[in-house]
Amino acid sequence: MSNKERRRKEKEELRQQILDVARDIASKDGWQNVTIRKICEQIKYTAPIVYQYFESKEMILQSLRKGGFIQVFHLFETVDKKYKAPEKRLFEYALTWWNFAIQYPEIYQVMFNLQGAVCLQNEGNIKIHNTVMDYYHPAFESINQKAKRSEVYCLELTDNFIAIIHGFISMNMANKIKSGNDRALLIYKNSLQRFIHSINDINTKK
Amino acid sequence: MSNKERRRKEKEELRQQILDVARDIASKDGWQNVTIRKICEQIKYTAPIVYQYFESKEMILQSLRKGGFIQVFHLFETVDKKYKAPEKRLFEYALTWWNFAIQYPEIYQVMFNLQGAVCLQNEGNIKIHNTVMDYYHPAFESINQKAKRSEVYCLELTDNFIAIIHGFISMNMANKIKSGNDRALLIYKNSLQRFIHSINDINTKK
DNA sequence: TAAATAAGTTAACAAAGTTAATTAATTTTT
């Protein structure tokens, strides 16, 4: 019966391989160039095999998206363990996010429908974001602790925080940071500091 | 000879019609569903005709992108005429941008490779952004006037400004604003205020 | 060993972008 076990493992591995190859092609040639047949070329099988593992091409992307969110979530947890001060945490969430996007741009693209990575399924169906992982939460908590204001207002700050992060990252991804690519991270950090600082001000002035 | 004139005009009109129909389909069904054949169905011609007007499908998108940048640029000029105070201008640029994205999401998508509008041609070839129109400039000027710091630092603030704008808009476009869609604009405005405010602080504290 | 199941391949479809060949319409030239 370890035969069956082995089979299951092999299938699991092939599934993973499909995901890996898709990523690999995306990272080399962009998501437009990820095709079922190219994937199959690399996994040494013919095209219909893929459909034993994924209902459709879109499901491959979706799986990668989900994996991306889970991974970021775990990175956030690590930050939570390592840092306690809310402003430090906020800063580190943002750095984590940035690093993730730099390290795995293809995944970031598929997570946010950027640069030709189209995967509509969960526009509207935001379950993945809201239930599987709520990537807002850690940031929200920290802003909550720091701003000491109404929940509504903290939610607003959180949206603001996310917008800065996502804005910078996607601008950087599209090469639209004018200050130059080498300075991009520095500028990002300064902007974060400025934002976190502005929460302080609001607080102290109150 | 007014025959030739008329012909030229007709051609110009058909070209424009192709662009309009492409937009129309994108706005109704998303960019994934914009196909040459569907465009032709609506302009009452067969597919190869399109290639007399556009080298490729990508060129259609590119033309729309360019048009989008030019339009935003003109809107910025209007703001410049209407408002003189740098902080007011900054605020109005951002509102202009937001309104544009709300009014023409398809165009915004094609301008920034969002939501499946893929048009790579000018990744790298940033000429359209830099020479045809330099959408950074109006914001940059105002930040310059307001912050009264080194050029490098102002450029940095500009990047920050743009990141907030683009971050909010694309988050909103992807329905990721947690505070709720109706509150999105309000939150956006507050965030802008917070940013503009933070420039002030830096200034006065110096 | 025969029957049932699983795994994989080949063949084929439809839709998409694109190009070539061909026909229809118009303009130009004689």
Added chain:
DNA sequence: AAAAATTAATTAACTTTGTTAACTTATTTA
């Protein structure tokens, strides 16, 4: 005004893509 040349448009066809159906080959089960 008729023939030649040019322009406009269509049909046919090619390639690539996602996807499915039909078929073949292996493997497991009885």
